[in-house]
Amino acid sequence: MKTFDYTVKGQSGIHARPAVKLAMESQKYKSKIMIFLDGKIADASDVMAIMEMNIKFGDVIKVEMTGADEELAYKNLRNFLLNNLPN
Numbered sequence: 001m002k003t004f005d006y007t008v009k010g011q012s013g014i015h016a017r018p019a020v021k022l023a024m025e026s027q028k029y030k031s032k033i034m035i036f037l038d039g040k041i042a043d044a045s046d047v048m049a050i051m052e053m054n055i056k057f058g059d060v061i062k063v064e065m066t067g068a069d070e071e072l073a074y075k076n077l078r079n080f081l082l083n084n085l086p087n
Contacts, residue, residue, distance in 0.1 A: 002074035031067030
């Protein structure tokens with residue numbers, strides 16, 4: 001299992017468009033990827049589950065990868081969140 005924390009930098013948080021991008025990126029991996037925020041848990045490959053978390057600007061989410069390609073998922077998802085979501 002690999003984990004990292006990410007502070008949301010986009011002023012609108014993770015709304016529909018970023019949620020779709022995050023889900024699409026997460027679906028590339030065999031590992032189970034989960035997002036945690038304030039006691040809520042979402043499968044990162046599920047757009048609706050991400051949106052239901054109501055992730056706002058400044059929130060710190062925990063991203064957890066478990067599975068055969070967790071190292072690759074960790075590296076690429078961390079890079080994706082840091083570089084491809086709105087700043």
